[in-house]
Amino acid sequence: xxxxSYSTLKTYHMKKLFLIFALFVGxxxxxxxxxxxxxxxxxxxxxxxxxxxxxxxxxxxxxxxISQNKDFLVIENETVGKITIPTDRIKKIESTDSNAKxxxxxxxxxxxNINSAKYFFGSSGFNFEKGGNYLTNxxxxxxxxxxxxxxxxxxxxxVTLVAGLPIFxxxxxxxxxxxxxxxxxxxxDAFIGFAEGESGIAALLNTGLTIGTPDLNxxxxxxxxxxxxxxxxxxxxxxxxxxxxxxxxxxLVSENLLVPNVDSGVFFxxxxxxxxxxxxxxxxxxxxxxxxxxEIFIIGFPGFGFTLKL
Numbered sequence: 001x002x003x004x005s006y007s008t009l010k011t012y013h014m015k016k017l018f019l020i021f022a023l024f025v026g027x028x029x030x031x032x033x034x035x036x037x038x039x040x041x042x043x044x045x046x047x048x049x050x051x052x053x054x055x056x057x058x059x060x061x062x063x064x065x066i067s068q069n070k071d072f073l074v075i076e077n078e079t080v081g082k083i084t085i086p087t088d089r090i091k092k093i094e095s096t097d098s099n100a101k102x103x104x105x106x107x108x109x110x111x112x113n114i115n116s117a118k119y120f121f122g123s124s125g126f127n128f129e130k131g132g133n134y135l136t137n138x139x140x141x142x143x144x145x146x147x148x149x150x151x152x153x154x155x156x157x158x159v160t161l162v163a164g165l166p167i168f169x170x171x172x173x174x175x176x177x178x179x180x181x182x183x184x185x186x187x188x189d190a191f192i193g194f195a196e197g198e199s200g201i202a203a204l205l206n207t208g209l210t211i212g213t214p215d216l217n218x219x220x221x222x223x224x225x226x227x228x229x230x231x232x233x234x235x236x237x238x239x240x241x242x243x244x245x246x247x248x249x250x251x252l253v254s255e256n257l258l259v260p261n262v263d264s265g266v267f268f269x270x271x272x273x274x275x276x277x278x279x280x281x282x283x284x285x286x287x288x289x290x291x292x293x294x295e296i297f298i299i300g301f302p303g304f305g306f307t308l309k310l
Contacts, residue, residue: 051075052094053085056148057129058214059112061085065095088148089130111249115282115307116214117151117173119241119255120271124219125183125210127151127175133310139169150174160193167193183210185219201228208239215245235260243275251275253284271303281308 053061053073063077073085073093114134116126121138128134128145135142141155153171160167173187190203208221219241225233241255253275259267273286289300 049095053090054092054094055085055089056091057089057126058116059114059129111277111279113214113245113251113277113282114280114309115275115277116217116243118307119219119243119253120273120284120286120303120305122219122221122239122241122255123173123185123187123206124217124241124243125175125177125185125208126214126217127173134307135310136305136307138305141169141171143171149176165193165195167191181212184208185210185221202226204237206239215251216243218242249277251277253286271300273303281306 049065051063051065053075055061061075061077061083063075063083066074066076066082068074068087071087073087073090074082075085076082114129114132117124117128118136127149128143128151130145130148132145133142134144136153136155139155140158141153143151143153145151151173153169153173155169155171157167157169168191170190171187174185176184178184184207186207188203188205190201192199192201203226205224205226206221208219210217210219212218219239221239221241223237223239225235225237227233238258238260239256240258241253243251243253245251251274252272254270254272256268256270259269261267267290269288269290271286271288273284276283276285284303284305286303286305287300288303289297293300
């Protein structure tokens with residue numbers, strides 16, 4: 001059996017202790033460097049994911065992904081800060097990972113189309129945003145998005161109020177989407193008027209289909225009139241309306257009425273013009289025209305409309 005001297009054993013243990021001490025110091029140094037190294041912290045920021053969120057109502061949000069659960073998606077935009085979006089409103093999410101921090105645009109690529117529910121006068125197969133409040137001037141009315149499929153508007157005519165013949169207006173509007181490009185609508189434009197102590201009620205019942213998306217669509221509508229004391233008018237009125245977004249803030253809009261008449265054929269009244277879009281509103285400039293009007297004003301009578309999100 002080999003005998004190891006005390007000095008040799010002492011030297012062996014000293015070397016072992018020194019190796020453990022050196023290893024411990026190295027680990028502490030590396031850990032400290034990882035905590036204090038700003039480049040590593042920066043790299044974590046740099047790998048944040050940028051998402052583009054498309055909603056069912058046509059809105060587009062862009063920003064850094066923060067969190068998501070079954071009810072909400074939270075992103076952060078460098079311009080407006082944190083944005084919370086209900087998941088039931090989300091149509092599609094696009095995500096981009098980057099090795100370098102990307103600057104979020106101060107302006108979205110497209111302005112949200114907050115007024116896909118209406119043309120100049122009539123409605124489409126889309127609805128106002130759930131929980132949204134809107135003010136329109138054709139008629140002067142307030143609209144509330146009650147749910148994704150139902151909204152209601154109430155209002156009056158300022159012209160008739162000034163004339164001392166008040167007319168009040170109510171407009172329930174229901175929609176249902178069969179798929180991304182086919183939408184059903186049904187609604188009522190009802191009026192009650194007062195004059196010389198008497199009152200009268202009239203309504204336009206409408207139903208129709210919209211083909212397309214909020215930014216490119218075509219809507220066919222059938223209107224049935226109803227009058228108090230008379231009931232439903234047998235003669236329907238037809239409407240064909242469309243909208244085409246041509247740029248970030250501009251859309252072309254046209255709305256046309258066709259009234260069949262056994263004696264004089266089809267009465268036609270058309271309108272066409274531009275819609276200017278902002279983040280919180282839409283502004284229409286249009287002309288109303290037909291053959292009789294064109295004899296007086298070749299391009300038609302001008303009109304102006306707006307819808308503001310409150």
